[in-house]
Amino acid sequence: MVIRNGSVLASLFVVSMVILSAGSAEAGVVYTDETAFNNAVAGLGLAPSWTEDFESTPAGPVSDPLLIGGGLAQVVDGGNAFVGSFGATGNSWMQPDGSQSFASMTGPGGTGLGLQAISFDFGNEVSQTVSFVNTAGIDTSAVIASAPATTNFVGWVSTGSETVLTTQFGQSGGITLDNIDGFVAHAPEPGTFILFGFGAAGLFFAHRRRRAHKAK
Secondary structure (H helix, E strand, O other): OOOOOHHHHHHHHHHHHHHHHOOOOOOEEEEOOHHHHHHHHHHOOEEEEEEEOOOOOOOEEOOOOOEEOOOOOEEEOOOOHHHHOOOOOOOEEEEOOOOOOOEEEEOHHHOOOOEOEEEEEEEEOOOEEEEEEEOOOOEEEEEEOOOOOOOEEEEEEEOOOOOEEEEEEOOOOOEEEEEEEEEEEOOOOHHHHHHHHHHHHHHHHHHHHHHHHHHO
């Protein structure tokens, strides 16, 4: 089939641009329900990127470049009285109460996590505000209620093209982190580029058609 009307291809270009920009909203959603988080990740077709359960990290002062705590922040085993109070098993990352009133998770050298979704098990002595700052500087936060006998699930999913830059925990009270999982977007399908190419060709032919019409 030969498409003689460049406006049709131009319309395809508009549609393709809408599709390509549909996920460009610079925000994110915080989840405290693991099932809802997993459904959101699956719906966006995100792929697992890395995981950290601290089981291969010896107990002691933290050396993980993703975590910034200071003070007494360290990897502890599940037999630790503080970690045990949250029902944790195995190793966890801990920042005890009074060691520092702020902790964060970011990429090596502050480069950012570069993830479109992240989740972790969170233990907190008191209610904590967990903030996820994306690469557009937009802060999405949620208040996580204290759960002395267990850990809370916390996750963040990007609603656009932005990725998470840092995760922050900014109130007093001890915290633990465990089972951190990161997710990234799949590479664009070849069909996306084909659609974009058709649209660009449509604009080109529509422009030539208008110029030819004016010449008459």
